[in-house]
Amino acid sequence: MIASFRGETLKSRKRWANWILFGILLITLLLFGYVLSYVIFKNPPRNFQSPVPASVLIRRDFPENLLPTVLSSMSTIGAAIMIILGSLSTASEYGWLTVQTILIQKPGRVAVLVGKLLNLGLITLITSVVALGLAALTSYLLVSIDGSSSAWPSATELLKGFGALWLQLAVWTAFGMFLGIAFRSTAAAIGGGLTYLFVGEALIAGLLRDTPGIKEILKFLPGVNGEAVNASFRLSFRSPNAATQLVDASRGSITLVIYLLLFSILALLIFQRRDVTAG
Amino acid sequence: MAQALAVETHGLTKRYSTGVLAVDDLDLRVRTGEVYGFLGPNGAGKTTTLRLLSGLIHPTSGSAIVAGAVPGSPASLARLGAMVETPAFYPYLSGRDNLRVVARYAGVPKSRIDPVLKLVDLTDRAKHKFKTYSTGMKQRLGVAAALLKGPDLLILDEPTSGLDPQGTIEMRALIKELKQGGRTVLLSSHLLNEVELTCDRVGVIAKGKLVAEGTVDELRARSGGRTLRIHATPLEQAQRLLESFLNPDQVRVIDGSLVLNVDPAQAASINRRLVADGVDVSELRVDEQSLENVFLQLTEAPTQPTPASGGGDRSGKVEGNK
Ligand SMILES: Nc1ncnc2c1ncn2[C@@H]1O[C@H](COP(=O)(O)OP(=O)(O)O)[C@@H](O)[C@H]1O
Ligand SMILES: [Mg+2]
Numbered sequence: 001m002i003a004s005f006r007g008e009t010l011k012s013r014k015r016w017a018n019w020i021l022f023g024i025l026l027i028t029l030l031l032f033g034y035v036l037s038y039v040i041f042k043n044p045p046r047n048f049q050s051p052v053p054a055s056v057l058i059r060r061d062f063p064e065n066l067l068p069t070v071l072s073s074m075s076t077i078g079a080a081i082m083i084i085l086g087s088l089s090t091a092s093e094y095g096w097l098t099v100q101t102i103l104i105q106k107p108g109r110v111a112v113l114v115g116k117l118l119n120l121g122l123i124t125l126i127t128s129v130v131a132l133g134l135a136a137l138t139s140y141l142l143v144s145i146d147g148s149s150s151a152w153p154s155a156t157e158l159l160k161g162f163g164a165l166w167l168q169l170a171v172w173t174a175f176g177m178f179l180g181i182a183f184r185s186t187a188a189a190i191g192g193g194l195t196y197l198f199v200g201e202a203l204i205a206g207l208l209r210d211t212p213g214i215k216e217i218l219k220f221l222p223g224v225n226g227e228a229v230n231a232s233f234r235l236s237f238r239s240p241n242a243a244t245q246l247v248d249a250s251r252g253s254i255t256l257v258i259y260l261l262l263f264s265i266l267a268l269l270i271f272q273r274r275d276v277t278a279g
Numbered sequence: 280m281a282q283a284l285a286v287e288t289h290g291l292t293k294r295y296s297t298g299v300l301a302v303d304d305l306d307l308r309v310r311t312g313e314v315y316g317f318l319g320p321n322g323a324g325k326t327t328t329l330r331l332l333s334g335l336i337h338p339t340s341g342s343a344i345v346a347g348a349v350p351g352s353p354a355s356l357a358r359l360g361a362m363v364e365t366p367a368f369y370p371y372l373s374g375r376d377n378l379r380v381v382a383r384y385a386g387v388p389k390s391r392i393d394p395v396l397k398l399v400d401l402t403d404r405a406k407h408k409f410k411t412y413s414t415g416m417k418q419r420l421g422v423a424a425a426l427l428k429g430p431d432l433l434i435l436d437e438p439t440s441g442l443d444p445q446g447t448i449e450m451r452a453l454i455k456e457l458k459q460g461g462r463t464v465l466l467s468s469h470l471l472n473e474v475e476l477t478c479d480r481v482g483v484i485a486k487g488k489l490v491a492e493g494t495v496d497e498l499r500a501r502s503g504g505r506t507l508r509i510h511a512t513p514l515e516q517a518q519r520l521l522e523s524f525l526n527p528d529q530v531r532v533i534d535g536s537l538v539l540n541v542d543p544a545q546a547a548s549i550n551r552r553l554v555a556d557g558v559d560v561s562e563l564r565v566d567e568q569s570l571e572n573v574f575l576q577l578t579e580a581p582t583q584p585t586p587a588s589g590g591g592d593r594s595g596k597v598e599g600n601k
Pocket of ligand 2: 322325326327364436437
């Protein structure tokens, strides 16, 4: 397990695709989550209409709103990037047939996959820390430029927010990893994962969230539960478009943990039993 | 502690989910310290067998012991180095980094990397990415990776496939080198002369079944040894006549000549009967049975054992001594 974890970290570190994904995630967060919104709210277009004035909305970019802003900015793009990362980590091994090479070293199949899971866990941990850290730095810079003052969230809030971010990134990574093993093809795993994310979660859960029968099903979707967790970190002002959540935050967290375990265990079961061949 | 057998299988059988019966009731015995050639035409089931022995796939029935333990178990894998089907590495990593990954998985110190790179003559290109390697270099990196553990048993699946003549010669020399220190090598090939040049013993597999096993000389000797080659006109008439008093299995037409799998002492009487029937015999000679013919004979009709000679021995299976 430690052996395969060490092998995995080396592979991940040297793989360009991972760094590109990491870069895209951070740039999206900082540029669209912070800089662009700051510029727009600072100089609102003439036809800007909102129940909350731009001078209040701009506070989402300040330290007091670090957690809700990071969590909402990361919820979709973070999920997408992590699905791709997770898919690549397993599906590529089938594409290159390297799964065969690592399975004929010493560790058994369970140890090989647990090592992979640990490595992905480490990657999502680092991603969460760096994303929060850079967002904090950016919000500090923006509030300084603005000349306003803003309080940081408390240490316990920060810890909870960090946990919420890590948990969600981990769930989506595990989802991608599971798809990679199930489909043994990067294209199928990434295509399937992103389609689910954008059609299943974003579109259907967005449009049909108040339809009675469907609503009950939506309560079990990972994205819907993640959103509920994110919503528990409130903005410092009353947000105009805060949707009501289908589940509460604690149920949301538990559901996410269950998904994390479910994807990992399913991946393990398939990986352990299935024949490894080129065909 | 050395065991007598490095690989032992009992009724090993693999039917893929597609329904293909790739390995059928295989009993294989590879002795410690030998170079064993696993010979068979394409699609015979060589790679499938080697996948079973490395634990990559699970047998449908039967069992195997590889390097003293169940295939795929950490105990077995620890003493096994293998390259199955094709050298599979990370294209974005250099040759050396690929070996670092493998070394980490195998739990061996990275100090072993340079020696194996040197052994397969890849030191100069170790910094370059795997995807830039030629077939021969990929193949050699595969051997290097299999050697990292310093394994007691080395499994190589068609190690010379895709290599140019120069690369083939180098690979053969390498295999000879690998045998030292009591190491067992199990290599597969679809080329006879390959096996003849490198292996102590040979197992011939066709359609998933082991059809013969023994040293190269034993195979040659027990599969008829010599044949009678006859150039006769009209060919069809001669063939019909011969088949009427010989076993039809013993009569074949190769390159416009009749090749008879009979005791050469029968040459004179066969000639008399042909001439008496009005057939022109322009050439009649005794051929040393080439290994190629043995191979073809063994793998042609693999569902039933091939008659080994015109004599009494009807079993195609050639056992090693004792
Ligand atoms: N993954 C697979 N799924 C289904 N059939 C396979 C698979 N791999 C090989 N086969 C079939 O099994 C038989 C033996 O193949 P293989 O073991 O690769 O032979 P060899 O290595 O001797 O050329 C062939 O008929 C091949 O088509
Ligand atoms: Mg093969």
